[in-house]
Amino acid sequence: MLDSVSATSSIDALMLDMGRRARDAARPLAIASTEAKNAALHAMADALLAKEAEILAANAKDLDNARENGLAASLIDRLTLNPARIAAMVDGIRQIAALPDPVGSVMDAWERPNGLRIERVRTPLGVIGVIYESRPNVTADAGALCLKAGNAVILRGGSDSIDSSGAIHDCLIEGLKSAGLPADAIQRVPVTDRAAVGALLTGLEGTVDVIVPRGGKSLVGRVQSEARVPVFAHLEGICHVYVDGSADLEMAKKIVLNAKMRRTGICGAAETLLIDSAVIGTHLMPILEALTEAGCEVRASATVLKVFPGFKPATDEDWRTEYLDAIISVAVVDGVSGAIDHIARYSSHHTEAIIAEDPKAVERFFNEIDSAILVHNASTQFADGGEFGMGAEIGIATGKMHARGPVGVEQLTSFKYRVHGNGQVRP
Amino acid sequence: MLDSVSATSSIDALMLDMGRRARDAARPLAIASTEAKNAALHAMADALLAKEAEILAANAKDLDNARENGLAASLIDRLTLNPARIAAMVDGIRQIAALPDPVGSVMDAWERPNGLRIERVRTPLGVIGVIYESRPNVTADAGALCLKAGNAVILRGGSDSIDSSGAIHDCLIEGLKSAGLPADAIQRVPVTDRAAVGALLTGLEGTVDVIVPRGGKSLVGRVQSEARVPVFAHLEGICHVYVDGSADLEMAKKIVLNAKMRRTGICGAAETLLIDSAVIGTHLMPILEALTEAGCEVRASATVLKVFPGFKPATDEDWRTEYLDAIISVAVVDGVSGAIDHIARYSSHHTEAIIAEDPKAVERFFNEIDSAILVHNASTQFADGGEFGMGAEIGIATGKMHARGPVGVEQLTSFKYRVHGNGQVRP
Numbered sequence: 001m002l003d004s005v006s007a008t009s010s011i012d013a014l015m016l017d018m019g020r021r022a023r024d025a026a027r028p029l030a031i032a033s034t035e036a037k038n039a040a041l042h043a044m045a046d047a048l049l050a051k052e053a054e055i056l057a058a059n060a061k062d063l064d065n066a067r068e069n070g071l072a073a074s075l076i077d078r079l080t081l082n083p084a085r086i087a088a089m090v091d092g093i094r095q096i097a098a099l100p101d102p103v104g105s106v107m108d109a110w111e112r113p114n115g116l117r118i119e120r121v122r123t124p125l126g127v128i129g130v131i132y133e134s135r136p137n138v139t140a141d142a143g144a145l146c147l148k149a150g151n152a153v154i155l156r157g158g159s160d161s162i163d164s165s166g167a168i169h170d171c172l173i174e175g176l177k178s179a180g181l182p183a184d185a186i187q188r189v190p191v192t193d194r195a196a197v198g199a200l201l202t203g204l205e206g207t208v209d210v211i212v213p214r215g216g217k218s219l220v221g222r223v224q225s226e227a228r229v230p231v232f233a234h235l236e237g238i239c240h241v242y243v244d245g246s247a248d249l250e251m252a253k254k255i256v257l258n259a260k261m262r263r264t265g266i267c268g269a270a271e272t273l274l275i276d277s278a279v280i281g282t283h284l285m286p287i288l289e290a291l292t293e294a295g296c297e298v299r300a301s302a303t304v305l306k307v308f309p310g311f312k313p314a315t316d317e318d319w320r321t322e323y324l325d326a327i328i329s330v331a332v333v334d335g336v337s338g339a340i341d342h343i344a345r346y347s348s349h350h351t352e353a354i355i356a357e358d359p360k361a362v363e364r365f366f367n368e369i370d371s372a373i374l375v376h377n378a379s380t381q382f383a384d385g386g387e388f389g390m391g392a393e394i395g396i397a398t399g400k401m402h403a404r405g406p407v408g409v410e411q412l413t414s415f416k417y418r419v420h421g422n423g424q425v426r427p
Numbered sequence: 428m429l430d431s432v433s434a435t436s437s438i439d440a441l442m443l444d445m446g447r448r449a450r451d452a453a454r455p456l457a458i459a460s461t462e463a464k465n466a467a468l469h470a471m472a473d474a475l476l477a478k479e480a481e482i483l484a485a486n487a488k489d490l491d492n493a494r495e496n497g498l499a500a501s502l503i504d505r506l507t508l509n510p511a512r513i514a515a516m517v518d519g520i521r522q523i524a525a526l527p528d529p530v531g532s533v534m535d536a537w538e539r540p541n542g543l544r545i546e547r548v549r550t551p552l553g554v555i556g557v558i559y560e561s562r563p564n565v566t567a568d569a570g571a572l573c574l575k576a577g578n579a580v581i582l583r584g585g586s587d588s589i590d591s592s593g594a595i596h597d598c599l600i601e602g603l604k605s606a607g608l609p610a611d612a613i614q615r616v617p618v619t620d621r622a623a624v625g626a627l628l629t630g631l632e633g634t635v636d637v638i639v640p641r642g643g644k645s646l647v648g649r650v651q652s653e654a655r656v657p658v659f660a661h662l663e664g665i666c667h668v669y670v671d672g673s674a675d676l677e678m679a680k681k682i683v684l685n686a687k688m689r690r691t692g693i694c695g696a697a698e699t700l701l702i703d704s705a706v707i708g709t710h711l712m713p714i715l716e717a718l719t720e721a722g723c724e725v726r727a728s729a730t731v732l733k734v735f736p737g738f739k740p741a742t743d744e745d746w747r748t749e750y751l752d753a754i755i756s757v758a759v760v761d762g763v764s765g766a767i768d769h770i771a772r773y774s775s776h777h778t779e780a781i782i783a784e785d786p787k788a789v790e791r792f793f794n795e796i797d798s799a800i801l802v803h804n805a806s807t808q809f810a811d812g813g814e815f816g817m818g819a820e821i822g823i824a825t826g827k828m829h830a831r832g833p834v835g836v837e838q839l840t841s842f843k844y845r846v847h848g849n850g851q852v853r854p
Contacts, residue, residue: 378850425805
């Protein structure tokens with residue numbers, strides 16, 4: 001008992017020290033030039049290539065431990081690095097270097113009748129805590145994104161990836177130092193103790209401005225319920241595709257298939273298909289056949305089963321489930337109103353699509369549904385910062401505050417007002 | 428004991444019911460037309476004028492109780508209504524009606540190489556909780572602002588203003604009903620029990636999206652430390668005016684005097700004067716004389732006292748104090764670097780001004796200081812939504828998330844992405 005108390009308090013002290021060092025690093029970082037930040041990013045990429053052997057050796061150690069601990073095959077896959085994956089990390093960092101620097105960009109400017117000129121200008125957020133699972137590449141992605149936006153970051157990766165992340169982190173530090181930026185700009189929690197996560201979620205006495213969790217529902221859920229600072233995240237992506245009575249059947253088939261089956265494990269994958277009762281006779285079966293042929297399990301509502309028996313029946317739980325697998329729930333709804341009602345009840349406010357030719361249906365769908373991303377006649381799998389043209393993203397947020405939808409470098413910034421006068425006083 | 432437990436649990440139940448009703452009202456409100464919202468606002472204004480006698484009678488009752496309870500004269504003044512103050516409320520509501528509707532406005536739009544057209548569109552935030560002191564006019568201001576941005580609101584005013592707020596709230600409800608909007612769009616906590624505030628701060632099971640406290644430091648401090656939902660607020664405004672070596676003396680005198688003395692009780696009032704050591708001999712005394720003549724007490728640093736003895740000495744506490752009174756602390760700093768260091772250490776990140784003719788000093792001041800509002804050659808007292816051209820404001824925020832600086836109707840919105848396709852699937 002005593003041991004665990006003192007271990008916790010030493011973890012708390014370690015984390016608090018990291019928070020203070022991050023806060024100290026944030027000030028010079030906020031005014032670092034674009035050139036210095038980009039030089040650091042390219043130096044990081046170079047270091048990752050130069051130290052490939054060391055990184056793979058560290059990864060081999062993690063993989064040995066993981067196999068010994070009986071880690072699931074899918075988790076082992078995520079943990080595994082190879083030259084191609086290291087090259088992808090390097091490429092990702094160079095892409096972040098190529099993005100425009102958000103810091104200092106003028107978002108808005110106007111002049112007042114009294115001659116005051118007001119500008120709203122992007123600034124870094126400050127210090128970001130990133131908590132992620134055992135995917136070593138997130139160390140590089142998240143570190144590089146936070147740096148580009150002028151933020152200091154504290155990285156806490158999964159314990160199974162501790163050595164791999166450490167080797168990658170060494171390269172990031174090398175890049176920072178070579179560009180004359182503070183090494184504390186990108187810190188990594190060097191211990192696997194879970195108390196470190198708890199400490200980070202307190203905000204470390206006001207030194208951490210925002211937490212970004214990257215991982216599955218249990219990680220995000222814990223972060224959302226325990227964090228005492230703002231969180232950019234989505235708990236899950238229960239994404240809907242609604243096929244309106246006015247939909248083109250071929251387009252609907254193609255989009256539903258892509259939205260569900262292109263990759264089933266991502267948050268923008270469709271989980272529920274809603275079909276307008278007006279076209280149940282013409283549109284539903286061709287779509288369900290295409291899904292079934294592609295290997296997708298269909299879970300159908302009672303109304304669907306009445307017309308097309310033979311599918312597995314959906315329970316109420318199905319409408320609330322993010323399968324992240326080749327399974328889709330299917331319900332019949334009464335036009336766009338019915339779709340809006342179903343989505344209001346079950347959606348996780350991530351991404352919803354409507355397939356329709358009728359602009360009135362699209363307008364209602366776009367106006368009345370309160371999700372981060374609404375899509376017309378395209379796949380829900382476009383819900384991604386890269387596909388939006390934002391460059392890399394650190395995740396997708398479904399909250400309504402500050403960042404919503406893909407979180408890229410711009411969303412990792414705040415702003416301030418600059419007021420230019422020539423002697424004005426307030427009457 | 429039992430009584431208080433059951434009172435608390437009945438307050439909790441009452442508040443939770445208010446939260447659910449607000450959430451239900453938020454959905455139709457989010458898609459209410461600009462015309463309906465403006466019609467409701469004008470009907471509210473009309474009702475306030477028509478029911479002036481009832482409002483003044485309710486206010487007289489509050490004032491009687493307040494005097495009986497020995498309320499301070501300044502608080503009695505804030506609580507007092509009269510025909511002019513009712514007319515000002517009416518005017519404020521009509522000004523909010525005249526503002527552009529932020530909901531549905533396109534913030535940004537771009538097209539992707541694959542033909543997807545992406546728009547970022549303003550949406551209401553949802554449900555806002557406003558907690559304020561016994562200033563009955565806030566009932567009208569806050570209710571009208573939240574409505575304009577399409578948000579449902581739960582108002583919790585100070586207990587001394589319960590009857591006045593109730594009479595004003597009746598007029599708001601009348602306006603909502605006459606425009607066919609849900610009466611639950613603007614709810615008022617009908618009890619004075621402080622447990623209602625505690626319940627509101629929990630977010631009422633996810634029904635409240637953001638809390639806005641309006642009042643003094645103790646109210647804001649409690650809200651910031653207890654709230655489990657985001658808060659738009661500033662704890663205090665420790666605003667600095669820095670007079671650079673390149674400053675024009677006449678301009679500096681005029682601006683410092685206005686920044687400190689125009690109104691001493693507002694958050695944008697200057698509390699500390701920093702003077703460049705380069706001009707201590709020429710600029711300091713004329714400025715201090717102007718302040719002293721205007722009735723301002725000067726608390727001077729040791730360096731100031733060495734050159735100009737006779738002022739009251741400033742302690743370390745003075746640099747951290749928001750006087751909200753005719754008092755100013757004065758320190759000598761080593762150029763703009765010294766000013767930036769002092770402000771980094773003591774500022775509350777609200778508003779800071781630089782008086783300078785040297786553009787390099789201004790650039791460093793603007794780049795390196797992390798406060799919501801930075802002002803060059805103008806008074807800090809322009810830190811106000813109206814002065815910024817935003818129309819009315821619900822307050823000023825010093826946090827870095829979502830809203831920063833003046834919080835007007837636009838800042839009371841979130842956004843969503845609308846993606847327009849013509850059959851795109853993701854490769």
